[in-house]
Amino acid sequence: MINGERTIERPLRWGMIGGGRTGQVGYKHRTGALRDGTYQLIAGAFDLDAERGRDFGTKLGVADDRCYATYQDLIAGEAGREDGVEVVSIATPNFTHFEITKACLEAGLHVICEKPLFFTVAECDEVAALAASKGLIVGVTYGFTGHPLVHQMAAMVAKGMLGEIRIVDMAYTHGFNSGDDDSADAVKWRTNPKTAGPTFVLGDIGTHLYYLSEVVLPHLKVAKLLCDRTAFIPSRAPLEDHATVLMHYDNGARGRLWVSSVDxxxxxxxxxxxxxSKASVAWSDTHPDQLVYQVQGEPERILHHGMPYLEDESLACDRMGALHTEGLGDSWANIYLWIAEAIDAAERDDEAFLKNHHYPGIAAGTEGVRWLETCVRSADAGSAWVDFE
Ligand code: NAD
Incomplete structure (x- = not known):
């Protein structure tokens, strides 16, 4: 169980780029990072609107002279200080991730970046090489994968409690873009390939599904896939507001995934x-405290988070204890904690720790981008089956 005791020696000096007052995801970063005393928010370039960013930052408790107008100013301003930031989170629109990540790594800063990480696998590979050459960590905020019951599912699969995996069924859908008004800032950049990248909902929400399935089924690899995508609101084309992906895994299992923002x-x-082959598990982030466990021929069971009958891997990342709601903020806190532990180990050159430590890093971010590239390749070929390379 996680109870807030520090697992690293001292808090990391942390800055944020983006995630300002009007940003959708910024608070999730802060609620995750600031939970266990492993990060201290001391600087930021929070907003494209520099004045609003400064006002916001100071209200978060950041010193006025460390609320910067741009990320370049933040890097330059912090580089000259003994107590400068050592890790920066990037919570800005997709098209800025690559440029900002590279600049931060070049300045010797660890990076925690939003998904989808970059536009291309080539960019991911370039950043992976840069980070490795500098001994720096790149974490990726797949914020839903810190839920204890996600790790319960992974442990049950690993123990063979479900038997051989045959079917993977995943969906992440909402209806917030059912209408054709794309004028809000966060929708405008998401529906333009120049700022969103090669996909809309596949990258925006599909990458969460794909990464979580990798956490639960680390032994399975997608062998080939077929993607059908469309824009029900024509102005969003060539990007999609709805997509279905069929997947064949290397063990013969079949996968079905759909994502939509017009549901x-x-x-x-x-x-x-x-x-x-023996049983199934079902989980939804609407009821993240409950896991449905169905064994063929037996009554259905609902497993509750925090209960002693769960696997150690699940109990190890529980925070609230059984009976009390464990939610998305707790999940983000786990992700931030695991990334902090990775950064701390990298600083100590503790290769042995890093080898066995699980957190969403550059490899996970790259896999997400590879999956997106493959989905686009399939869709553009008329929804053909394509190998996952
Ligand atoms: P948003 O448009 O709501 O907010 C973006 C924020 O970044 C704003 O505060 C804006 O002023 C700021 N910004 C933009 N460019 C900047 C720059 N160059 N320098 C400094 N600040 C800048 O976007 P959002 O919905 O918060 O999404 C941001 C990122 O987070 C995207 O990559 C998105 O895919 C991702 N996201 C992830 C999750 C998740 O669960 N992990 C959830 C939502 C969004």
């Missing part, structure tokens, strides 16, 4: 079902 009225968010 009018749906508030179900993410749903997962992993089916094996």
């Amino acid at each position: 009018a009225g749906n508030m179900g968010s993410q749903r997962y079902r992993f089916v094996g």
